[in-house]
Amino acid sequence: MPQTPPLTGILVSGGYNKNLYQSQSPAEGQGYGSAGLYYHDNILVSGSMEALIHHLVPSLDYYPDRTYIFTFLLSSRLFIHPYALLSKVCHLCVEQQRLSDPQADKIRVRQLAPKVLQLLQEWTETFPYDFRDERMMRSLKELTHRLTSGDELYRKAVHQMTQVLIRKLTNLSQYEEALVKIKATATDRLTVLKAKPQAIQRDMLSICNDPFTVAQQLTHIELERLSYIGPEEFIQAFEKKDPLDNEKSYFSDHKKASNLEAYVEWFNRLSFMVATEICMPVKKKQRARVIEFFIDVARECFNIGNFNSLMAIISGMNMSPVSRLRKTWSKVKTAKFDILEHQMDPSSNFYNYRTALRGATQRSRTANSNREKIVIPFFSLLIKDIYFLNEGCSNKMQNGHVNFEKFWEMAKQVGEFMVWKKVECPFEKDRKILQYLLTAPVFSEDALYLASYESEGPENHTEKDRWKSLRSTLLSRV
Incomplete structure (x- = not known):
């Protein structure tokens, strides 16, 4: 049977041969089928679910391509629960290779065992969160016991x-518990403002006035949160029934994308924190100083390759409560900010940002140090790209085959993210700054x-009416 060609580096180097993912659809060129799988130009483009599962299972003379394993394990959850998939894999391993036969050739078992164990190792390493399901752990234990008996x-x-x-699962549980505690600690800033005098309240500049250090600590937070996002969360975030699917979605009983959602919440928090820090000072000169400070932090984030913090900071500065402070902005040297805004300009589908991201990615691939390997994408745009890829094509074809061509492309995008999230942050941690960034109370939008x-009085009747309304509602609460 022709094998899926090795698609370069999804899990190894992060480098891709784009052409391998851009084969024509079966109707547009010469293709051929083999045991329920359909190929075009030696690229697997579609197949029945059963055939794709068979293609995953090793035999004495076959082991699936590593990129196929990643792509199939990533996409299969749209059609079958990981537990049901593992059960099928176990069944095929046991029945096809006659491992259930007490008289089975011990040599045969010993030849097959390392291949099956390698598949299981790739699964547990890349999709460990699948094994939060006790049934998965039970199946894993049963199969490995059968394979390793006596060896x-x-x-x-x-x-x-x-x-x-x-x-890994223990670390995930501890991380989730820590997120709950952090959320509980970060309260509405307005309550704090009324609880103690402004003079003794903390702000970012009183904690650290070095933009480079703050950018480094932001990068710590970003890389930690990225590291806990499972690749399957990108797929599970799009809980939508395909018209050609008959299978019931299993996501309703599954922790769909909690780490992904927590990461998006972090972006929003950072944006609101920046806006809070700017709006809080009473004096115009101090507000201008805070704006210039965060412009410098954003520039350092860009230099590091931390595009997510960069965009969060820009978003905070562009919020209406901040952008309306005309007198404050008149005191700010905005040349550096204009350059950063240009880099993250959304026009032409974020062309400038995508160019900068490609440059950072190229630097990362050839880097000798973790410092140069850092690539933290603007995460909301990454999710949007994957979402539109998912929406643009059906999961299944009219004949019921899985549209594997679509999932090669999806795996390419998620796989690149997998490389980025494994980079260890090279900067020294500063606990005091991290604590402030994660837990300092921030204003709500109304506050x-x-x-x-x-800070700067209302400029028209609409603003005056809103100001009066906010004063009566917010200040009376506390």
């Missing part, structure tokens, strides 16, 4: 694989408007 070497390998998996009007 000490394989037992050690299984033990090591299981320990790594349990450690931002109120602070803005208090």
Whole structure:
């Protein structure tokens, strides 16, 4: 059977051969089928679900391409629960290779075992969150026990694989608990403003007035949060029934995309924090100083390759309560800000940003240090790109085959993200700055408007009416 050609580097280097993902549809060129799989120019473009599962399972003389494993495990959850998939894989391993036969050739078992264990290792390493399901752990235990029975070497390998998996799941649980505590600590700033005098309140510049250090600490937060996002969350975020699918979605009983959602919430928090820091000072000169400080932080984020923090800071500065502070902005040297805004200009589908991202990605691929490997994409745009790719094509074709051509492209985008999220932050942590960035209370949108009007009075009747309304509602609460 012709094998799926090795598509360069989805899980290894982050480099891609674009042409391998751009084969024509079967109707547009010469294709051929093989055991329920359809190829075009030696590229797997579609197949029945059963055939695709068979293509995943190793045999004595076959092991699936690593990129196929990633792509199939990523996309298959749109059609089948990971637990049901693992059950099928176990069944095929046991029945096809006659492993259930007590008289099975021990040599045969020993030849097959390393290949099946390798597949399981790739699954547990790349999609560990699938194994939060107890049924998955049970199936994993049963299959590995059957494969390693009587072989000490394989037992050690299984033990090591299981320990790594349990450690990842434990770390995830601890991370989720920490997020809950952080959320509970970060309260509405307005409550704090009324609770203690302005003179003893903390602000960003009193914690750290070095833009480079703050940009480094923001990068710590970004990379930590990225590291906990499972690749499957990009797929599970799009819970939508395909008209050609008959299978029931399983996402309703699954933690769909909690780490992805937490990361989006972090972006929003950073934007609101920047706006809060700018609107809070009473004096115009101090507000201008805060704006210039965050412009410098944003520029350092750009230099690092931290595009997500960069965009969050720009978004905070562009919020209406901040942008309306004309007297404050008149005191700001905006040349650097104009350059950054140009880089993140949304026109032509974020052409300038995408060019900068390609440059950072290229730098990352050839980098010798973790410092140069950092690529933190503007995350909302990454999700949007994957969303439109998902919406643009059906998951299944008219004949019921899985549209695998679509999933090659999706895996390419998610796979590049997988490379970026594995970079370890090279900067030294500053606990005090991190604590402030994560937990300092911020204004709500209404409180931002109120602070803005208090700093620079309303300019028209609409603003005056809103100011009066906000004063009566917000200030009476506290």
